[in-house]
Amino acid sequence: MTAAAAGIDPGSPGNDESEVLTPTDQQAQQDERATERKHQKNKTNAKYRQARRAEADRVVVLEELAARGQLTEAQVAELAELQPKVAERKQQNKEANAKEYQGRRAEADRVVVLEELAERGPLNEAQVAEVAELQPKVAQRKQQERANLAKHRQGRKAEADRVVVLEELAARGQLTEAQAAELAELQPSRSGSSKRGQISRSIARGERLLSIGLWCWRSWRRGGS
Known part of the structure; x- marks a missing residue:
């Protein structure tokens, strides 16, 4: 009995052949999911950075009010909560930037060394790959x-x-x-x-x-x- 005679649409989801994805289709789906995950992660990170920036800006405003002796009781509590968090983040960013700078400086220095070695003779295979x-x-x-x-x-x-x-x-x-x-x-x-x-x-x-x-x-x- 044919599929048509049995009342089955050959192009319907019930057809096993229509549910089989080719390797190209599978890769396309994976790429689409990866792109969506990356997009969502970027949105989340942007909101996170925006919230941190808002807290830092708020601390600046509150510190200016404190310098003028114009803080309310609620603002004193708010400043006491935000100030340590913002200070800790600044310190973490400072340390991360210093570490990144050291890493970049080490790479630049290594390139200088490898270029000097190349001037004096052929580099070995590992050094060629490194440079x-x-x-x-x-x-x-x-x-x-x-x-x-x-x-x-x-x-x-x-x-x-x-x-x-x-x-x-x-x-x-x-x-x-x-x-x-x-x-x-x-x-x-x-x-x-x-x-x-x-x-x-x-x-x-x-x-x-x-x-x-x-x-x-x-x-x-x-x-x-």
Whole structure:
């Protein structure tokens, strides 16, 4: 008896053949589930970070009120609850950042060592694999750092230019209330930027001297090998 004669639709869910998934279909379903899980995890993490940020911002507000002696009893209790949590997170973030920096610095130093070894002769198989893994990561980080520094400098330059404009308006007595507030906010930033600029230039000079010293040391090592 045929399926049609038995009253069974060949394309219905009751047909065993229609329920069999090909390897491609199975992989597609797995990828879809993985994407959904990742999306959900990102949403959860974003809410978690947002809540933590809100608590940190709230502590700042409460501390400002406390400095002016304007805390209510409820706010005193709220600050006592939030302040230790926010301080602990800051410390954890500080330690995590320090650990990450140390790891990145160790990788950069290792690349320098491997490149020096490569200059003196062929690397062994393990070292070739190691430098092939580390070199792109270190190069990408350096490029990102340069891009971030350039973006930071552009922002500082824009602030400095804006201060000049506002100061000219102030000299002519043409500042609006909003512009006066903007100038009051930007002026300390500009002063701090000038000091940071002096520090950055000192650091840059130190880095140049360090680079020269490193080049001389490498030359000495190559000449002595």
